[in-house]
Amino acid sequence: MTLQDINNLPDFTITCEGDNTLTVTDVFCCDMLSLAMSKGIEHAAWVTVMGGVNTLAVLRLTEMSCIILAEGVKPDDVMKQKALEEGIAVFTTDLSVFRAALKIHEALS
Amino acid sequence: MTNSTELLYVISGEDFASAGEASTSFKNELKKLNVSPEVIRRASIAMYEGEINMVIHAYGGTARVTVDDKDIKIVLADNGPGIEDVEKAMQAGYSTATDGIRDLGFGAGMGLPNMKKYSDEMTIETHEGEGTTVTMIVHREPEVS
Ligand SMILES: Nc1ncnc2c1ncn2[C@@H]1O[C@H](COP(=O)(O)OP(=O)(O)O)[C@@H](O)[C@H]1O
Ligand SMILES: [Mg+2]
Numbered sequence: 001m002t003l004q005d006i007n008n009l010p011d012f013t014i015t016c017e018g019d020n021t022l023t024v025t026d027v028f029c030c031d032m033l034s035l036a037m038s039k040g041i042e043h044a045a046w047v048t049v050m051g052g053v054n055t056l057a058v059l060r061l062t063e064m065s066c067i068i069l070a071e072g073v074k075p076d077d078v079m080k081q082k083a084l085e086e087g088i089a090v091f092t093t094d095l096s097v098f099r100a101a102l103k104i105h106e107a108l109s
Numbered sequence: 110m111t112n113s114t115e116l117l118y119v120i121s122g123e124d125f126a127s128a129g130e131a132s133t134s135f136k137n138e139l140k141k142l143n144v145s146p147e148v149i150r151r152a153s154i155a156m157y158e159g160e161i162n163m164v165i166h167a168y169g170g171t172a173r174v175t176v177d178d179k180d181i182k183i184v185l186a187d188n189g190p191g192i193e194d195v196e197k198a199m200q201a202g203y204s205t206a207t208d209g210i211r212d213l214g215f216g217a218g219m220g221l222p223n224m225k226k227y228s229d230e231m232t233i234e235t236h237e238g239e240g241t242t243v244t245m246i247v248h249r250e251p252e253v254s
Binding site for chain 1: 128129130158217223227
């Protein structure tokens with residue numbers, strides 16, 4: 001599926017627009033950046049509660065497709081600005097990390 | 110004659126907003142040089158952890174990269190406080206990062222262990238109060254024995 005498909009899911013709100021045609025092939029959950037850096041899955045939607053600029057750097061390096069901030073976390077201003085500059089899609093949701101990942105997983109299958 | 114490419118990155122300390130930029134640019138350069146994806150992945154993780162360490166522990170530094178047909182060599186040099194006990198620092202989970210740094214998602218104590226794991230050779234030269242130089246080599250092809 002594509003980022004557009006996530007955008008169409010009722011629980012997810014886009015806060016930073018990216019390239020909506022990017023494909024998503026998996027889901028990845030992790031808040032620890034070192035771990036995400038070594039275990040992140042290419043083209044995955046990354047569900048996390050880390051709404052800071054460093055999440056963007058790890059996303060770029062691991063080539064995951066988008067960030068989904070769960071538990072009602074909002075990106076801080078620096079993250080928002082940088083995500084917009086770099087065209088990285090950031091979604092927010094009030095769902096828990098688990099529920100958010102489950103929704104993406106269901107949408108994928 | 111072998112081709113060799115040199116890259117230099119200056120990493121500023123305590124600048125969390127641009128932390129990771131050198132590693133991203135490094136990764137893009139390796140792609141241009143047709144390094145295999147698995148080697149790029151390993152070298153990028155090692156580079157990222159080294160970059161972050163210079164940002165959070167050492168007021169920044171430089172990364173000098175040499176890529177030739179056989180190896181990717183990364184030399185990370187800083188003028189930071191040095192590492193008091195290298196053996197301890199190498200242990201998984203050991204970290205002197207502050208709570209503020211941990212809140213940013215760093216300080217898991219996995220940086221140096223990952224750098225060792227994802228590179229083929231790693232040496233650390235450090236002097237208290239003077240700085241630290243970490244040299245990592247990642248082979249472009251697996252060793253044939
Ligand atoms: N370049 C450096 N300068 C000074 N100290 C360092 C440097 N790199 C690592 N260290 C020390 O080694 C410890 C372990 O490093 P690392 O495994 O990367 O974990 P972390 O960065 O999560 O603390 C750090 O907490 C720090 O005390
Ligand atoms: Mg570290």
